[in-house]
Amino acid sequence: MRVKKVDHIGIAVRSIEKALPFYTEVLGLPFLGIEEVESEQVKVAFLQAGEAKLELLEPLSPESAVATFIEKRGEGIHHVALGVEDITERIRELKEHGIRMIQETPKRGAGGALVAFMHPKSTGGVLYELCERTNQTEGHQ
Numbered sequence: 334m335r336v337k338k339v340d341h342i343g344i345a346v347r348s349i350e351k352a353l354p355f356y357t358e359v360l361g362l363p364f365l366g367i368e369e370v371e372s373e374q375v376k377v378a379f380l381q382a383g384e385a386k387l388e389l390l391e392p393l394s395p396e397s398a399v400a401t402f403i404e405k406r407g408e409g410i411h412h413v414a415l416g417v418e419d420i421t422e423r424i425r426e427l428k429e430h431g432i433r434m435i436q437e438t439p440k441r442g443a444g445g446a447l448v449a450f451m452h453p454k455s456t457g458g459v460l461y462e463l464c465e466r467t468n469q470t471e472g473h474q
């Protein structure tokens with residue numbers, strides 16, 4: 334298992350619009366863009382924080398996993414994304430170690446990255462995302 338870096342930290346917010354000034358004006362982080370990830374029913378905004386990024390996640394519907402998270406635990410840190418290569422191979426390695434995956438095959442996340450989440454019951458309560466950045470900018474699947 335090789336982790337290249339912490340790619341980003343996901344933060345659940347009720348409203349990106351309301352949360353954003355803290356990050357851009359108070360912390361002075363460069364705003365990288367905003368997009369909707371239909372499959373997850375979330376709106377996502379990225380900010381650059383040195384080597385890593387912060388990913389603000391706003392639920393687009395009450396069925397979104399992020400909406401459930403905010404309802405149960407309030408706004409705050411949602412997941413930590415580890416940057417990897419060959420994500421399919423990394424998933425295989427994790428499963429060999431008995432780690433439960435939420436996705437056994439990677440799916441397209443924000444920015445066209447390939448992502449898969451580990452089950453927090455297998456990781457001491459942290460929702461970890463594996464994230465492989467491909468050169469592809471567009472094109473789902």
Ligand code: ZN
Nearest residue numbers: 343388414462
């Ligand atoms: Zn993420």
